[in-house]
Amino acid sequence: MREIIFDTETTGLDAKTGDRMVEIGCIEMVNRVATGRTFHEYFNPDRDMPPEAEKVHGLSAAFLADKPRFAEKVEALLEFIGNDPLVAHNAQFDFGFLNHELGLCGQVCVGEDRMIDTLVLARRRHPGAKHSLDALCSRYGVDRSHRTLHGALLDAELLAQVYVELTGGRQIGLQLAVDNTGDGPARPTRFVPKTGEYRAPRAHAATAAELARHKAFIDSLDTALWTS
Template sequence: MREIILDTETTGLDCNLGDRITEIGCVEVVDCIPTGRTFHTYVNPQRDVPEIVTKITGLTAEFLADKPLFEDVAEKFCAFVGDAVIVAHNAPFDAGFVNMELTRLGRDTYPNQRFKDTVRIAREKFPGAHASLDALCKRFNISLETRDKHGALVDALLLAEVYLELNGGRTRALDLAGDGGNAGAKVAFPARPQRPSPLASRIREDERAAHIAFLETLGGELIWKKLG
């Protein structure tokens, strides 16, 4: 299944009080495995960036002044997302800002059911434990060397690794049942036609004799002897 890992950086915490998006980062995953396709852009918020936000993201109004407006990147962003499920850490936050920007342009917004919240998933999986992105990276031994500041694409890439671990890690790629790691699922092997004639034995007579001699040294009633 194709999903999009999304992270946004903004000028503040409330999309209903004039805060705007300053950066968008997306990572495409299929069956929880990153495909290598990403989408990233800075966005001119057309307003100031508070100093406290700059300390977190490193973004300033001066840096963003010549960056595209959201209306200039909306088409490419929506095309990249397509009809995929959107995965975000504290999804209501990112969903609120993305939908606010889409609403300003008169575009269709993303319904709540299109979003998966990794904070909620982590809290259900690890009750009582810290569920921040940093905490989850440390839990899963994911390196944070690239994260000196909060950056949308950097955080989306880290979240992609966390999301994979929350869904069973890379071993889920070996899930023969194709159930996505669901507990209790049974492995289903396809029926194979019987050979018209059995394959000839490739055991040499000297090997067979050596094996029989070895079994004699074990003594007792051995299952190998009963099976001939």
């Protein structure tokens, strides 16, 4: 099963009041294994960057000034995410901004039936605990030492590891490697047993002589526990 783990960075908290998406990062997973395929873009929001938002992700208006508008990259994004489930932490926020940007450029919104919210999964699995991405990384031993600021692709990479743990851990299956060879899409490799000649199963029942020796040994015991 193909899934897309994604995260966004924005100019603020509410697309309805004029905030815009400025970064999106997507990770492709197949059967809970990252394939190595990603989609990552920065966007020019055509507006200022509030200082409080810049403190979170470090993306200034000057840095974003020469970046493409969302509409310029929307086709590539839609091709990457396809029709597969989309996984995000506090997914209502990311879906809200994604669908707002899609609506602004005349694209069909992504249905919430495709939404998988790891925040909801974490609350069900660990009620009463902290459920931030940082807290979940600490709980599951996911290294985030290189995360000094929020970043869409970096956070999606961390979330992909957390998602695996939330949905069964690293032993969820035998698909432990990724095949990136050939012209087709990357896909997990599967264990394939070697072929060859197989010996017929040997008999495991005791022979009459072995049974006789066993009986003689039992009869020789004077104080067997099962007879006391």
